[in-house]
Amino acid sequence: MATAIILPKLDEAMRTGKIVKWLKKEGDLVKKGEGVVQIETEKVTFEIEAEGSGILGKIMAKEGEELPVGTIIAYIIQPGEKVPEAPVLVATAREAARTQKPVTVPKEEARAKVFEAPTEGRAIKASPLAKRIAREHNIDITSIRGTGPSGRIVREDVLRVMEESKIAVARPTREEVELADEQVASLSSMRKVIARRMTESFQSPHFYLTVEVETQELMKTNKQLVPLIENKIGIRSTITDLLIKMVAKALEDNPSMNCAYFDGSVKFFRRIDIGLVTSVEGGLVVPVIRQANRKSLTEIARARAELVQKAREGKLSMAEMKGSTFTLSNLGMYGIDQFSAILQPPEAAILAVGRIADKAVVREGQIVIRPMMTMTLSIDHRVLDGTIGAQFLKSLKDYIENPALMFYSVLVSP
Amino acid sequence: MRDLTYREAVREALGEELRRDKSVFLLGEDIAEYSGAYKVTQGLLEEFGRERIRNTNLAESAIAGAALGAALVGTRPVAEIMYIDFSLLALDQIFNQIAKFRYMTGGMVKVPLVIRTQGGGGKAAGLHHSQSLEALYTHIPGLIVVMPSTPYDAKGLLKSSIRDDNPVIFIEHKGLYNESGPVPEEEYMIPLGKAEVKRQGKDITAVAYSKSLLLTLKAAETLEKYGISLEVIDPRTLKPLDQDTILNSVEKTSRLMIVHEACKTGGFGAEIAAIVAEKGIDYLDAPIKRVAALDSPIPFNPRLEDYVLPNENDIIKGAFELTGKEIPAELKLG
Structure with missing residues (x-):
């Protein structure tokens, strides 16, 4: 079965991680324990290793992209298998919730886990619109309290959270930065x-x-x-x-x-x-x-x-x-x-x-x-x-x- | 602008087209001297004569078949089927012949005919005189299905239907004939396949047609007082459906309600819901709501009929559900 590679939460304070470099390409064979991608957090750079062998299916995050913890960034699939499409967002949400618990980091080397893509369990109740807005603004939907009918997370809830956390402030795109001044470089996570x-x-x-x-x-x-x-x-x-x-x-x-x-x-x-x-x-x-x-x-x-x-x-x-x-x-x-x-x-x-x-x-x-x-x-x-x-x-x-x-x-x- | 009833507006459209184009003629049960069951064709016999306002025998299949034959040889027949319930007797002609003839001949012939009929309940007319069967017709490729809700739309759309070279099922509502509304004296046409936003709003897109549109507009007024703003869209033509107008509105309001008098299961509301789910799911902030008749034959008993058909309160309740707001007790929706 397809296993999702999820941006792990290494630390209670860790909110996002930056994809530094993919060590494998889509379609590459991946062996258990092999490094798949390099991630940079606020302070550390580490490699996510494959928990199982297979083929690196779809890469869902670009190098340089900064994503919230819990985001599915790739799938490892078996030959003939397809990358799951529909449950991605729900899966993301649930996995993020799971990784909210403090994760002990092995002393020798920070290692991330590749979680199994969930196939059962209850989905987060959120309207498609709420999910879309959350996705577009990199907001972890599980962190939102739903106020819609029967606790559904609706647009207003996401907008409220955006307002509160000011995540809504869009980062300038690279083009924008380049246009402004060729000398401007975005800060590294560490510098930030x-x-x-x-x-x-x-x-x-x-x-x-x-x-x-x-x-x-x-x-x-x-x-x-x-x-x-x-x-x-x-x-x-x-x-x-x-x-x-x-x-x-x-x-x-x-x-x-x-x-x-x-x-x-x-x-x-x-x-x-x-x-x-x-x-x-x-x-x-x-x-x-x-x-x-x-x-x-x-x-x-x-x-x-x-x-x-x-x-x-x-x-x-x-x-x-x-x-x-x-x-x-x-x-x-x-x-x-x-x-x-x-x-x-x-x-x-x-x-x-x-x-x-x-x-x-x-x-x-x-x-x-x-x-x-x-x-x-x-x-x-x-x-x-x-x-x-x-x-x-x-x-x-x-x-x-x-x-x-x-x-x-x-x-x-x- | 003067007001006309829906009945008068339909009659005026027929008269104008009969006058304009000698190839237009009417046929149907008791449409000449008796003026039709709902008196739509009143006065037309006097002006246009028996050749063009033709009574037929009580045989819907024959009416449809004759209309098709006449259309194939170059006339523009407008057939009246007294009740949409009776149109089922003509389905082979309509589905297998009228809808397919142009395709079967590789486009060598045109089928410029209109079947006018009327449906809907609310008149205690019983199980065989009250149905809303538009979904049967929208399912068949080759037919245009029009369902106007106002006198203005009825006139403009009927004229366009008569001038169209394809078969049109033009479905009136028996409960609308006495409704009046502004209709200009100068000639106008309304294009087929164009929806109209009947009321601007921001909270819920309510798609409704035929008599349900009037219910929805009334409900919208009540809802406005309680802070829920409905954007009411009348598709007017069900097939081809103006999807863009609906999707644009849903994008704006992020909620969708569909109101029709037909039974819910397999009703045209399911089609609209499916289109929005396919093309606009990311706009939705709430589940899609269908307000429709119960899955029951329409009862003869007026109280039972009221119970089965959707009403204004059902729309109001649906709107509160969609927005997640409490229904104020003073509304007494039951």
């Missing part, structure tokens, strides 16, 4: 997210605390550890790894820093998950190093290396980018002295780290040369104040300048 999140973020009241730290000891520690870790796991640990570990420890010491503003209240996190701003082609992503306070430096290095690698290849899953409680952004390797980062909502703080450079500093009345690094903490003033930020930076500065302190806990069990 960056644009949206940063705009949102900038509405929260930021303030900044800057501190200069001496990194002689940090560099010495790093130098000692790099060969040990490299021998063990084949990965070169970095200053960033040490900073992640130290930030995690400083957050443990100052738990009130590890929080987020949520719609009029503040949420304190017990877990310490550090987001690491990672630049990729065309933008940036923020993979998360989980439980950084409980991980050894070796584990952090391994996790960081894997995540950065995946990020560069565009293979990060949504799960790998969600739920950081504090974010670290290091532009030191690009020669930046210092900078201020914009908060990653809903987090209440982000640390921007500049390069390490030799500077003339005064020590015991003498001008000496020391390797210095400038860190700037951006804080959401709705939930945090300068003193808390200052205490956190003090802890961090202590660890950087004197790594031995990492083994001293300010928390004493009673």
Whole structure:
């Protein structure tokens, strides 16, 4: 029987996905487990694999097209079989409803499922006109409450939803964009997210605390550890790894820093998950190093290396980018002295780290040369104040300048 | 503009065509001295004489057959079949001969004849004098089927029917003969196959013809007071049907109701519904509604007849159903 390939919902927040590239053509033989199409979501690119073998029947979505989750984008058929026509919309609607439940994403690789085309079950009651409008505007009809006779979804219901969600705003066609200006390029999904999140973020009241730290000891520690870790796991640990570990420890010491503003209240996190701003082609992503306070430096290095690698290849899953409680952004390797980062909502703080450079500093009345690094903490003033930020930076500065302190806990069990 | 009754309008069309074209003549049961069962041909015998206003014997098959023969030799007969119920006696002539002759001869002959008849109930005329059988005729290729609802349309369409070179089944309604309406004194024609929007509206397209059109227009007035706006379309010619006018209207209103006096099953409303389903399903925001007679012979008893035939309240109820609105209690629709 024909199986539908459906744009899966990988994440509760995922509303749409963009068809990047069809890896198979209509009429191609497809083996179970083979990649069929590349999909880009707001943050990840992944491949949908065939759940069964057959022939790729009809491709129903063009490359570059952005579609709502639950849309049937192709069918895999058996020889001699025809692509089903009529039940497409109903099927779409029902499948979307099914995928509304959170889907667990396998850790190793985001994989999408190919669902069986449904042959039984109750259809969504919607008028043909309502269905057409929903189809034309990429609206998931199952998300609409019907107010027509016996709960039927009618035109008015779809128009109401369009009004509410402003989906009605038509995206300009490529022709329109080209006509307007040849230099205009549409934003990638990632850029759109960056644009949206940063705009949102900038509405929260930021303030900044800057501190200069001496990194002689940090560099010495790093130098000692790099060969040990490299021998063990084949990965070169970095200053960033040490900073992640130290930030995690400083957050443990100052738990009130590890929080987020949520719609009029503040949420304190017990877990310490550090987001690491990672630049990729065309933008940036923020993979998360989980439980950084409980991980050894070796584990952090391994996790960081894997995540950065995946990020560069565009293979990060949504799960790998969600739920950081504090974010670290290091532009030191690009020669930046210092900078201020914009908060990653809903987090209440982000640390921007500049390069390490030799500077003339005064020590015991003498001008000496020391390797210095400038860190700037951006804080959401709705939930945090300068003193808390200052205490956190003090802890961090202590660890950087004197790594031995990492083994001293300010928390004493009673 | 002067008003004429439907009866007078039909009579005027016949008179004008008889006067204009010597090849036009009438034949039928008791149409001369008696002026026909519904007095449509009154006064025509006096003006045109017995040669052109011809009584026939009581044999519908003979009337149809004679009309066909006359048409084949170059005249333009207008035959009257007193009741559409009796036309069943002439079906072999109509279906197998009249409808097919032009095709059988590869177009070598024309069949310019009109069969005027009347149908419909509401007059307690009984089971054999009250039927609405238009769907029988629309099913047969080769026939044009006209069903006018107003005096104006009756006159203009009958003149076009007489001048057409193909056989036309022209179905009047016994309940319309006394209805009057404006008819201009100057000559006019109404083309066959053209529907007319009888009332503009935005919520529901109501397709109705013959006497049902009047019911629908009345219902539309009531509905307007309750915020439901009907766009009423009279196809006027059922075959060929003006599909575009109906589809354009459904596109605008997104709801379709069809009202006719014929029984629902296999009625012409099913054809209209099917066309809209085939060509305009994406316009529809509600299921298609047919308001039609119950599937029953039309009872003799007037109360039972009222019960079986569709009425204004059925249309109003249907409209509320289509829009999903509550029927206000004060309407007392029963």
